[in-house]
Amino acid sequence: MSDALKHECGIAVIRLLKPLEYYKEKYGTAFYGVNKMYLMMEKQHNRGQDGAGFASIKLDTKPGERYISRVRSIAQQPIQDIFAQINDRVNKEFVEHPEYADDVTAQKKNIPYIGEVLLGHVRYGTFGKNSVESVHPFLRQNNWMHRNLIMAGNFNMTNVKELFGNLIELGQHPKEYTDTITIMEKIGHFLDDAVSKIYKDLKKEGYNKRNASPLIAERIKVAKILKRAAKNWDGGYAMAGLIGHGDAFVLRDPAGIRPAYYYKDDEIVVVASERPVIQTVFNVKFEDVKELDPGQAIITKKSGEVRLKQILEPLEKKSCSFERIYFSRGSDAEIYQERKTLGKLLIPKVLEAINNDTKNTVFSYIPNTAETSFYGMIESAEAFINETKTKAILNGQRSLSAAKVTEILSERTRIEKIAIKDVKLRTFITEDSSRDDLVAHVYDVTYGVIKPNDNLVIIDDSIVRGTTLKKSILKMLDRLNPKKIIVVSSAPQIRYPDCYGIDMANLESLVAFRAALELLKDTNKYDIVEEVYNKCIKQTDIDDKHVKNFVKELYDPFTDEQISDKISELLSDESINAEVKIIFQSVDNLHKACPNHLGDWYFTGNYPTAGGNRVVNRAFINFFEGNKERAY
């Protein structure tokens, strides 16, 4: 999985259900949809900073009039860049044609980007070159309106090779090998097929080619096309598409791995990767925004009819818990509480590590995502301190002096802002080659608040490769001369690669995997590595659904604690003076904190689709053979 294609992205779809004049009248502009799309993309910038794309469709245009617009960018600030391009163009039109100002018909006819159906995408392109060609939305163009397809997705398929092979079997000759093209051509194929069949029927009914066209649009059954196209997809996805005449859809994978939320009223239908985006941009309540069910699609016909259709039989719901821990914005009402609970649940282990010595302990966090779990951790630490105070007062049996009581009550959790992040970037998703350097310079530290006999407890949301800690955080914290540094991870140990869209790197770059290998060496059990390799090799040609994850056997001989201690050792070299301890969340506690998002394959090795086991099997073979190839 060394150079996995990754789509840690965000999608946004808007369908305006009323004529554009309505929005001009009510909100003062027919560009209402474009403006809302800007906000929806901006509020999902946490999901992608490397590229952004926008496409729109105008309904009911005349032949010869452009009805599809698209703009994509990989500029430094790609979202701003595309909307700057859009605004420049629109403003130019208004300057050159002042008569357009109040004439929505003229605006629609002559100005690009304005439209009733809009699609937005933000992208993390950590794979190889980040060229603008790889930025969504993708276009499949055709002179027949209803054969045009525009697609953008937050997805990763484990079986692109097989799907690509299917296209060849269909007699196609794809011009490039990319997962998005493969998926789009698959849908495109069944769209073409549906269009031809409907046309044949219409011909029998006596319609000529020209009159058949609008009827084809009406009769296209998007659900059926998606059912046929998605039959063999194995992966995590929220796939959004627009069809030239104006139908729109978003399909979510059958295990609900990747997120998708929607809202509809009589003016609009909106879909996004995160709930609060819709709440804020359209000023609607939490309960008005619904989660798309696993295997379900939301389909909006050109007519404005909106349907939820079960496209694929749902698997057990395993929505990605890493979305909750790190990837999504913490402003979601549920995610916020989940992150706080993650912090709270860690306190018993933290108290053990500091021998309950809260007086000589400073609590802090590594910005930015971990801030919320920090609040939870502090609430629990305070509860502990309050218990201690109550005990001390009760033990005094009413004989304590006022001064003593004041002294007891004065103890508080010592909270400090220790680590400072200088660059507003999510380094986790930054391409591996440039990541180390970035991580080393991204943080700074506050001097003068730690005493030499202090413990320093610092929470981070996750430890993946360990580079943030090793290259930056631990060295900096050690300069403050604490007695002991306790790093707390709100996520459990990341032991297995992800293959559904979150970049969990290849096996050997995961620090938990490296720790297990070291432990196997230390305990003279390294033979297991070869045994696992042989078992993996035996599985290479069997059907995905029979493949098992034997990589688990590398971790089996050890307790979580042993692996955590080994990770501490690997991350703190001799230059560090303080004692370093790393505490990870347990998988049980993760499930307690996020009971509705039980996708945990990177922690447990329990992959929600058959393709996942094949990927981890291949990833291990690649590791063993020193092969840098993709695992899928």
Ligand SMILES: O=P(O)(O)OC[C@H]1O[C@H](OP(=O)(O)OP(=O)(O)O)[C@H](O)[C@@H]1O
């Ligand atoms: O162990 P590693 O492989 O180094 O990865 C884990 C780190 O990456 C993330 O930070 P990031 O800067 O992406 O995001 P944040 O500011 O949102 O916390 C995360 O919060 C961890 O600090």
